[in-house]
Amino acid sequence: MSALELLLQQLINAVSIGSLYALMAIGLAMVFGILRLINFAHGDLIMVGSYVALLVMMLGLPFAVAAVAGLAASTLAGLAMERVAYRPLRGAHEIAMLLTSFSVTIFLENLAIILFRPTSRPFPAPSVLRSVIILGKLQVAGLDLIAIAVAALLLVALTVFVRSTNVGIAMRAASQDLLAARLMGINVNRVVAAAFAIGSLLAGVVGLLWSARVGKVDPLMGFNPVLKAFVASVIGGLGSLPGAVLGAYVLGGLEILLQGLLPSTLTPYRDAFVFTALIALLLLRPNGILGGTEREKI
Secondary structure, rough: OHHHHHHHHHHHHHHHHHHHHHHHHHHHHOOOHHHHHOHHHHHHEEEEEHHHHHHHHHHHOOOHHHHHHHHHHHHHHHHHHHHHHHHOOOOOOOHHHHHHHHHHHHHHHHHHHHHOOOOEOOOOOHHHHHHHEEEEEEEEEHHHHHHHHHHHHHHHHHHHHHHHHHHHHHHHHHHHHHHHHHHHHOOOHHHHHHHHHHHHHHHHHHHHHHHHHOOOOOOOOOOOHHHHHHHHHHHHOOHHHHHHHHHHHHHHHHHHHHHOOOOOOOOHHHHHHHHHHHHHHHOOOOOOOOOOOOOOOO
């Protein structure tokens, strides 16, 4: 394989994993931009959607039906999370909201352990997600191309939604000043619920693609994606949607670059190098690449 082909191979890998991080990071950024809440329970929506999709497939139904069921489950779980756990605390100290997100995480993970046991279960992805496309000496996984295409489509749709629809404009106003938005007659509860619903739907999409990538589901599967999404959000500028997308692709590129450059003995410590790079970035730009000195805006 030539140097150019190797570069293209790694670029596809970086964009693919960065696309998954971007979809996750957007959900975190939308909620943080409005409520100033880092919702670490967001990662467990991946687990909820994946398990529901797996259960539907175990009933003998096709993957398309299972995918719709998984996305619906993630969205409804996110709405329930907002209504039961976060709405009663709205206006409370940010630390109280953060601790509540950890509590929701522990509750959902332990509930999944009780219902499905702590052991992982195989996730039977359809053949199209397991296919490999050969282009010369390049071997491109069908899952990578689908992840890139789905992420691009959803990012464009989300941009149009936020910029052009009444709910999207209301979300931007709420991210500027929640109290002022309420005084202007905006239904804040509806805006916050919309942010949770959209973020949860995107988490469900990530859950299906992530499960197909690793080939299994388990109760703790959401921890790593939400951690990487949080890192991506911090890199780009916490609370900024463009920053979340940029940070996700930067993080994906950095991971693939380190995987290719590090010797085999250091590859297992790749995440340590990633977090070291994050610390260095924050020393130079404490608010992230696109972060400003003011409150971050959607």
